[in-house]
Amino acid sequence: MNEVDALAVESRKALECCTNATQRVGINNVCVALQQLEQKIRSETKHGLAAAIASRVSAAGDSSHVTTNNNNNSSNSSSNGLGSNGRDTHSNSIDRTAVVAPAVASSTLEAAPPAVVTLTSELEGQLKALQSSHAQKEEEWRRVVQEKDDTLRQLEERLRYAHVGVGEEIATLTKSLNMHKKDRRALQTIMEQRVKVKVDAICELVAAGSQLPPQELSRLSSEARTLQNLVNASIKAMES
Structure with a gap:
């Protein structure tokens, strides 16, 4: 070449x-x-x-x-x-x-x-x-x-x-949410099985009458009805 x-x-x-x-x-x-x-x-x-x-x-x-x-x-x-x-x-x-x-x-x-x-x-x-x-x-x-x-x-x-930070934060929030749901279910169980039962019994006794003066009986009945309404509202809120 x-x-x-x-x-x-x-x-x-x-x-x-x-x-x-x-x-x-x-x-x-x-x-x-x-x-x-x-x-x-x-x-x-x-x-x-x-x-x-x-x-x-x-x-x-x-x-x-x-x-x-x-x-x-x-x-x-x-x-x-x-x-x-x-x-x-x-x-x-x-x-x-x-x-x-x-x-x-x-x-x-x-x-x-x-x-x-x-x-x-x-x-x-x-x-x-x-x-x-x-x-x-x-x-x-x-x-x-x-x-x-x-x-x-x-x-x-x-x-x-x-991504690692976001994953850790999501895991923390998920854990907190699960705990909140668990506590909410426990509170709902207590309200339904204990508080509600007692309040209903009180209301029935008050409605049936007792040895209390009429004025006190009326106030007790009013307080019991108020407590009953609050309990029912709380249970309804927890169900939603």
């Missing part, structure tokens, strides 16, 4: 990590420029190789033609021998061309135009700047997310404590 390919790969990775439109546009421009640069380098390399190979082949062909003519002029006694020498000379020229072509290709790839080198350096600088900016933004976002997480944990802790 050459330097342009490596930059293209890094640019695509950076494009995947972009989080906003501005970064994506910047990285995308770098990717497009790298593609154009790669196409330009390949085109110039292809043309350079073609020209170099054509030049070498032409020179080798001229040399082979001159050698063949010299052999034809110096020996006319054996046409088969001339044919054989001609084939050998042509084969040698092809072998030399095959050896020279890779060397020319390698030198052409290494010798890039100054404009291409400058553009590559500029694109590499832009890519490094974008990567540095993205790293700074990522660090800022990580810090903000960490702060939010800390705040959220604190709120969750407070909410958990609040």
Whole structure:
């Protein structure tokens, strides 16, 4: 992988990590420029190789033609021998061309135009700047997310404590209510089974008459009726 390919790969990775439109546009421009640069380098390399190979082949062909003519002029006694020498000379020229072509290709790839080198350096600088900016933004976002997480944990802790406090308070109130209901049922039982019975008996005795003076009997009867009404009202209130 050459330097342009490596930059293209890094640019695509950076494009995947972009989080906003501005970064994506910047990285995308770098990717497009790298593609154009790669196409330009390949085109110039292809043309350079073609020209170099054509030049070498032409020179080798001229040399082979001159050698063949010299052999034809110096020996006319054996046409088969001339044919054989001609084939050998042509084969040698092809072998030399095959050896020279890779060397020319390698030198052409290494010798890039100054404009291409400058553009590559500029694109590499832009890519490094974008990567540095993205790293700074990522660090800022990580810090903000960490702060939010800390705040959220604190709120969750407070909410958990609040739930514990509310649960304890509800348990206390429930216990108190149960005790109140129990006391109320006990009081209701006493009022119904004891107080009410006694008050009813008093009222019956008073109504039947006794040795008390009429005035006292009237007052006793009135007090007993009042007590009876209070007891009945209390029992009714406890039933509700």
